[in-house]
Amino acid sequence: MKIAVASGKGGTGKTTIATNLAVSLSRNGRNVRYLDCDAEEPNGHIFLKPEITKAEDVTVGVPEVDQEACSGCGRCGDLCQYGAITCVKGKVLLFEQLCHSCGGCMAICPEGAIAEKQRKIGTAESGHSNGMFFSHGLLDTGAIQTPALIKHVKKGIVEDEMNILDVPPGTSCPVIEAVKDADFVLLATEPTPFGLNDLVLAVGMVRRLDKSFGVAINRCDIGDQEVLRYCREEDIEVLFQIPNDRKIAEAYSRGEMMVDALPEYEKKFLQLNDKIENMVKTDEE
């Protein structure tokens, strides 16, 4: 089972929900694996305080040009959509930090003058947090190939265990990479015009990917009723609602788990999981 906790808007409680869901299940005897795919700004470790036992460099292939063999034809630069390789006045210039590793320049070069070398984009760390598998990706400053790093973090998935994926915000390439193999996507939002606007975008994404999904509304008693109305009109299940509680905010600000500060939530997270597992079962049938 793979549950991805995503959102359109950032700051709506993805990590709060993902970490507390993971811990609640783990404390109730499930084999849980928490994978923080928000490689640009991972923060699950602040709450889970894992012991990191393994750190691996994550690299991507980028071009390396043999200037001797290069004829200066410029086909590589004409092909590249990102300005990562360009040929000016017969001379090839490389900007490997802009490269998306499509391999097109290597394939199109008629002289075979372009080889692949590895460039480090970040680190994947893994370890344990109270008996639960933990892993996250740390993107290097200036690196742009977030999906490649997320792909590496996802290698920590074990199919017959419970995998909780903490997804980056938004609806862009890193998000797609993080949710595309999930059995279920839980979309965290807040009842504000911003929350709704970005929820609509996120719903569009998960529908396009044909995923089972539901909504969690954080700080559900602030703002307005528009998110609820949207979900009703679109026939989207609202699976979880967290009120705007100062105690939750205080625990969060200290890097503490919500289920420790307010133990009654553990049961609520288990119920949330039951609902999700039922929806996945129903969708499979």
Place this chain on the structure above:
Amino acid sequence: MKIAVTSTGPGLDDQVEPRFGRSPYFVIVDADSDTMNFETVQNPNTAAGGGAGVQSGKDIAEKGVEAVLTGNCGPNAFSVLEQTGVDIITGVDGTVREAAEKYKAGKLTPATGPSVKNHFGMDGGGAGGGRGMGRRS
């Protein structure tokens, strides 16, 4: 001898554009002619997802210009222009005509390094920082 001036509009009396890679126009002025003969190139890279500086640098270098006059120039564009032997003069403002005249009079000195960081000119110019494109790719 030709020079390229980044410009907000297509003519000599338009203002110098502060960005290089995403400049709307490049006005290529023949600095040898007293009449200021010029050619205008509309920049196809103004809305490029990424690599605007590299592509604009290549386009301008291939025009055979000796120098680029602009407001700011980021590291990638700077690298392309520098490696192809084009002088980069940053901090230029006023109209294209005024800038070209100052250059002809020898009042402008080439920059020795980029004046701004990557993605400076995103979101219409200004302090966009690197975050503007951060969550795409």
